Amino acid sequence: MSAPANLPPKEELLNRAEEILKQLEGGPWPSHVSELRKTRYPLHVYGVGLVARKSPWGPAAVKVEFLNTGVLSRWARDWVPGGGSEVHFRVFHTPGKFLRTDFLRKITKISRELGVGLIELVGQTGALVLNLTPETAEAMVDALREIGTDVGGSGDAIRALNACVGPALCEFALYDTLKWYAEFYKDKRVNDNIVTPSYPYKFKVKFSGCPLDCARAQRGDIGFIGVWEGAPEVDQELLGKKIEAGEVDPEKLAANCPSGAITWDKEKKELRIDGTRCKKSMHCIRAAFPAIKPGKKRKVAVVVGGGSKGRFGPKLGWFIGYLEPDQVKDAIDLTFKVIGPWEAEAQPKYRLGDYIMHLGLDKFIEKAGIKLEGMPVSTAKMPDEVPYAVLPKEVRERFLSFAQQLKGRV
Amino acid sequence: MTAASMNPKAARLQKVFPVDLEKFLPERVLKNYGQWVDRKFHGNGIIEHISATGDRIFTVKVGMPPNARISAETLDKFADIADSLGIGAVRVTMAGNLEILTDSLDKALKIKEEVEKMGFPVGGWGRSLWGINSCTAYLTCTTAVVDSPSISKALGDALAPYFKEEALPAKLRIFVSGCPSMCAGGTAIDIAIVGQWGAPPKIREEVIGMCLPPPKALAKIPETQIFLVQVCPTGALTLRREGDKVKLTLIGEKCINCARCKENCDAFDYDPENVGVAILVGGKLSNTGSGPRLARVLVPWLPAIPPKYEEIVAVVKHVVEVWRQNAKPGERLADFIDRVGWSKFLEMVGLKEVHDYYQRVPEFARTFLAFRGRGDVYKRLRDAL
Numbered sequence: 001m002s003a004p005a006n007l008p009p010k011e012e013l014l015n016r017a018e019e020i021l022k023q024l025e026g027g028p029w030p031s032h033v034s035e036l037r038k039t040r041y042p043l044h045v046y047g048v049g050l051v052a053r054k055s056p057w058g059p060a061a062v063k064v065e066f067l068n069t070g071v072l073s074r075w076a077r078d079w080v081p082g083g084g085s086e087v088h089f090r091v092f093h094t095p096g097k098f099l100r101t102d103f104l105r106k107i108t109k110i111s112r113e114l115g116v117g118l119i120e121l122v123g124q125t126g127a128l129v130l131n132l133t134p135e136t137a138e139a140m141v142d143a144l145r146e147i148g149t150d151v152g153g154s155g156d157a158i159r160a161l162n163a164c165v166g167p168a169l170c171e172f173a174l175y176d177t178l179k180w181y182a183e184f185y186k187d188k189r190v191n192d193n194i195v196t197p198s199y200p201y202k203f204k205v206k207f208s209g210c211p212l213d214c215a216r217a218q219r220g221d222i223g224f225i226g227v228w229e230g231a232p233e234v235d236q237e238l239l240g241k242k243i244e245a246g247e248v249d250p251e252k253l254a255a256n257c258p259s260g261a262i263t264w265d266k267e268k269k270e271l272r273i274d275g276t277r278c279k280k281s282m283h284c285i286r287a288a289f290p291a292i293k294p295g296k297k298r299k300v301a302v303v304v305g306g307g308s309k310g311r312f313g314p315k316l317g318w319f320i321g322y323l324e325p326d327q328v329k330d331a332i333d334l335t336f337k338v339i340g341p342w343e344a345e346a347q348p349k350y351r352l353g354d355y356i357m358h359l360g361l362d363k364f365i366e367k368a369g370i371k372l373e374g375m376p377v378s379t380a381k382m383p384d385e386v387p388y389a390v391l392p393k394e395v396r397e398r399f400l401s402f403a404q405q406l407k408g409r410v
Numbered sequence: 411m412t413a414a415s416m417n418p419k420a421a422r423l424q425k426v427f428p429v430d431l432e433k434f435l436p437e438r439v440l441k442n443y444g445q446w447v448d449r450k451f452h453g454n455g456i457i458e459h460i461s462a463t464g465d466r467i468f469t470v471k472v473g474m475p476p477n478a479r480i481s482a483e484t485l486d487k488f489a490d491i492a493d494s495l496g497i498g499a500v501r502v503t504m505a506g507n508l509e510i511l512t513d514s515l516d517k518a519l520k521i522k523e524e525v526e527k528m529g530f531p532v533g534g535w536g537r538s539l540w541g542i543n544s545c546t547a548y549l550t551c552t553t554a555v556v557d558s559p560s561i562s563k564a565l566g567d568a569l570a571p572y573f574k575e576e577a578l579p580a581k582l583r584i585f586v587s588g589c590p591s592m593c594a595g596g597t598a599i600d601i602a603i604v605g606q607w608g609a610p611p612k613i614r615e616e617v618i619g620m621c622l623p624p625p626k627a628l629a630k631i632p633e634t635q636i637f638l639v640q641v642c643p644t645g646a647l648t649l650r651r652e653g654d655k656v657k658l659t660l661i662g663e664k665c666i667n668c669a670r671c672k673e674n675c676d677a678f679d680y681d682p683e684n685v686g687v688a689i690l691v692g693g694k695l696s697n698t699g700s701g702p703r704l705a706r707v708l709v710p711w712l713p714a715i716p717p718k719y720e721e722i723v724a725v726v727k728h729v730v731e732v733w734r735q736n737a738k739p740g741e742r743l744a745d746f747i748d749r750v751g752w753s754k755f756l757e758m759v760g761l762k763e764v765h766d767y768y769q770r771v772p773e774f775a776r777t778f779l780a781f782r783g784r785g786d787v788y789k790r791l792r793d794a795l
Contacts, residue, residue: 001552002614004682023717029566030475030530032549032559038481041549049548050557050716053682055588059552066422074550086550092427094434097502101489103434104500108482108489119485121478122502124543124595141422148433150425165501167444168435169459169467176444178431185427195423211697214504218695218702219596227795256740258699280795281698283740290447301795308596311643313668314704316598319795349641349674 003079004052010081017047039117041131042084045076056080062087064137069197070127070152071137087134088120089151090127091144092185095178096165097122106147114140125204126162126215127153155197156348158190163207164215171289172282173209174226174298175325180207183328189336200346200355201310205335210294211280218317219306221352222335226325228295230275231261232285239271239291248288256283298325302372304338305353305361315353318361321372334370341367436499436511438467454575455532456518468518469501469509473531473573476562476586477544478506487528495521505541505583507534531574537739539572539582543595547588547605553672554588555685556605556714562586564719568727579737579746582730590669597705598693600743601726608684608711610646610665614677618658621675629656641670686711689725692747692755699745701792706752708761732758 007013021043024033036043049056057074064071070091076084094103107130111119114136120129128149132140141151153160161184164170166177184190184205193199206220210227217223242248250271254262261277262284264270273284275295284292303317323331338352341364346355356364365375428434435443442461450458452468459467472488474480488508492500496512503509510521522532534540544562547554565584572578587594588605597604621638622628633639633649638658641647646664649656672678689712693705708729712721729743736758737746747755756764 001676002679020717024560024563027563027567028531028570029563030473031563032475032477032479035475035479035481035484038483046548050560053556053685053714053716055548055551055554055557057548057550057552059676065417065419072550074552088550092425093502094428095431096435096439098435098439099500099502100434100436101492101498101500104489104492105486108486111482115482117482119480119482120506120546121474121480121508122504122506123478124545124593128502145422145426148426148430149428150422152425164504167446168431168439169446169469169501171446171448171459173444182427182429182431185425185429191425191427194425213695213697213702216504216595216598216695219598258701279697279701279792281701281792282696283698286698308592309673311641311670313643314592314596314598316702316704347640348637349670 001054001058001077003077004054007052007079013048013051014044014081016051017044020050021047036118039131040133041116041118042076042082042086044082045080045084045086048076048080052079057086060085062134062137064141064151067141067151068195069154069157070150072154073134085134086131087137088129088131089137089140089144090123090125090153090160091130091151092149092153092160093122093126093128094149095163095181096168097126098168103147110140110143110147114143125153125159127160152194156199156201157195157197157203158193158199159202159204160194161185161205161207162215162220164209166207166209170209172212172285172294174228174294175209175224175300177207177209177215177224177226180224180328180331184332184335187332190332193339199339199343200348200350203339203352204307211282218303219308219315220317221304221307222338223303223306223317224323224331225301225303227280227299227301227322229297229299230295231273231278233293233295234271234273235291235293236270239288240269242288242291248291253284253287256287257281258283299323299374300325300327300331302331302334305351305356307351307353310351311347311349311354312357315357317353318356319376320361320365320370321375323372334372337368337370436497438465438497438511438513439499441465442467451536452515452518453533454535454538454573455522456515457535458515466513467497468512468515470512470518470521470525470532471503471534472508472510472525473534473541473566473570474507476542476559476566477546477549478502479549479559480508484528488525491521491524495524503541505534505543507541531570533573533575537578537580538574538576539569539578539584541573542566542569542584542586543599544586545588545591545593551588551593552676553591553669554605555607555680555682556588556687557716558586558588558594558603558605560716561603561687561714561719561722564717564723565726568723569730572730578730578734580740580742582743584726589672590667591673597690598695598702599705600691600693601729602690602693602705603722603726604688604690605714606686606688606711607667607669607680608686609680610660610662610667611672611678611680613658613660614679618675618677621677622658625655638671638675641674643668643670647671685714687714687722688712689722689729691729692744694742694744696742697792699742700748703744705744706747708756708759708764729759 062073118131163181206217208217306317544558548557690705
């Protein structure tokens with residue numbers, strides 16, 4: 001980036017940088033500048049950027065042996081007086097992002113001694129970020145590996161996995177998200193594709209335990225969301241107690257169901273939920289838990305193709321079917337089935353979702369050889385409102401045979 | 411023998427993943443794994459998790475600085491509190507806040523006191539502001555056009571009461587991204603602020619050569635095989651012949667400011683005078699209410715003037731107020747907009763004009779179909795299940 005026009009001379013620029021930094025301290029919300037002051041991060045560079053209203057960082061590179069992802073390095077643009085450099089590691093987070101104090105103190109020690117004392121508690125993909133300097137990079141990788149984690153998750157590769165806290169702390173978890181998180185990491189294919197970037201673009205895998213989707217799995221390249229079949233389960237007795245205690249208003253509950261699946265029978269004092277209309281909005285469950293719980297038949301819904309960055313803009317994922325909660329190994333195989341055609345054919349900087357858009361979801365499912373329970377029958381992009389088309393003989397014959405089967409029956 | 415097999419550092423090719431739940435989960439969590447049956451809220455910031463075994467875990471949610479940036483020094487202090495008043499563990503939430511775990515309400519309230527003394531607010535669950543996610547922007551990023559952490563600080567300062575104790579109709583979450591890459595969680599959220607260039611980029615001739623094949627090759631390779639031509643979704647970047655030279659040219663009218671070129675080559679420059687933020691509202695990822703969807707553009711451009719960003723704060727506060735005063739209890743912003751309708755919502759906010767950039771055909775028709783049509787198949791998970 002070239003220097004913005006009218007940049008003040010060096011001395012004044014640094015003074016104004018310090019002024020603007022001071023204005024970001026104080027106030028009711030905790031200040032990142034106050035924290036940065038306690039570290040060896042080159043704060044003047046950030047300040048100069050704020051004065052210039054342009055990012056003060058340019059791309060740089062740090063070579064760490066056998067570490068091809070997870071290391072990011074910057075140096076200050078030439079219009080920043082005094083220059084500066086910035087290096088950070090993306091570190092794999094613990095399951096559920098729990099940090100026991102013994103482990104936490106090891107991290108802060110590494111940050112203080114080998115880093116610059118600056119930590120980003122969690123990035124948006126789910127990684128823990130530690131800032132450091134080029135000289136300490138080698139030592140820091142070894143130190144992190146020794147305490148049980150590692151560096152990785154950047155570039156055109158599989159990024160750090162992200163799972164919600166699941167059964168570790170949440171009563172709504174419908175499958176063991178942390179077990180899936182662990183099993184995925186243990187798979188050699190996942191390791192190899194985190195280590196070596198060889199994909200058209202990034203690939204993110206996310207695990208959410210229920211339709212509240214705290215891990216943003218709907219927006220992952222592949223996302224696994226816990227759901228259930230049919231209606232939520234109602235414990236009429238417990239519900240009755242909650243109604244008497246004034247905790248639950250059954251008429252309001254029925255009225256607020258987004259799909260109108262709930263009826264409250266005033267006479268029988270019974271709450272009935274129509275499973276065929278239930279859209280898994282979690283409303284009744286949240287309002288009356290544990291008197292209303294998700295249905296007993298748990299499933300894992302698979303969505304593919306979500307993403308923020310991509311050739312064709314941000315998208316939410318497409319639902320392609322269900323897995324069982326104990327099918328984690330099949331989930332890993334499915335992930336690589338999904339990656340296969342995208343890796344082989346997509347242009348650079350095409351996310352999985354862009355590739356699916358290009359190809360059409362039905363052709364993609366065919367190419368990837370995906371067969372799942374509950375796969376949608378129609379994957380058309382828009383309702384087919386046009387009655388005429390050019391159809392190959394085979395297609396006409398298939399529909400003809402459908403009608404002939406019916407003829408035989410009637 | 412290959413270099414890899416002789417060098418002990420080649421062991422790094424097998425990552426050490428933190429997968430051992432026994433090692434990383436606190437004892438009390440392991441003991442009650444999969445046995446949680448209920449929860450109670452104590453104010454906005456303390457959750458009492460109740461297990462079938464009779465155990466309880468109380469979590470105290472502490473608001474963290476923007477971009478979840480914390481010094482090792484401060485984090486050690488939180489570790490001390492977690493040891494002396496808690497069960498020796500903390501947890502990081504999806505919005506980058508910190509939960510300190512303990513085993514009694516009494517201790518939870520003491521923890522709240524201690525962290526408030528340190529200058530950190532407690533709150534952020536239930537019907538409140540849950541958090542503000544921010545990308546790193548000017549702290550480490552080469553493509554950011556506005557600085558998200560300082561914007562988040564300004565918003566946090568203005569909305570802090572809604573985190574701490576004041577009630578909102580439902581959960582509110584804000585994502586602040588420094589550029590169209592939307593690294594702060596995307597736009598499927600109540601209010602999203604996205605930095606944007608405001609004008610097509612300028613190519614820095616002295617540097618563009620580094621992102622292209624050498625001039626002789628450039629004259630021979632078909633345009634569609636040039637990487638920078640490929641990444642532009644509308645064909646605004648194209649090769650033109652100038653005399654005996656072949657140059658990469660930007661056709662301004664085709665540019666949609668998506669920043670794909672900037673992400674892939676440092677030669678694309680801009681003037682801060684044009685830069686601003688877009689404000690999007692009414693997105694959601696959770697399957698509740700009317701289901702998940704991306705947010706809609708409410709205001710396509712506002713200036714982003716550090717350090718107080720008064721214009722952005724004013725608009726966000728106003729939108730929150732309109733929602734707060736008119737929504738039903740439990741109604742997320744997305745569901746509120748759905749219920750009253752987009753036009754009525756605009757009326758309530760007082761906007762007489764909406765840009766709806768890609769509705770202008772025919773010049774944007776091709777761009778709309780390619781870039782914005784996005785091949786929607788279902789109304790997301792909600793209607794597919």
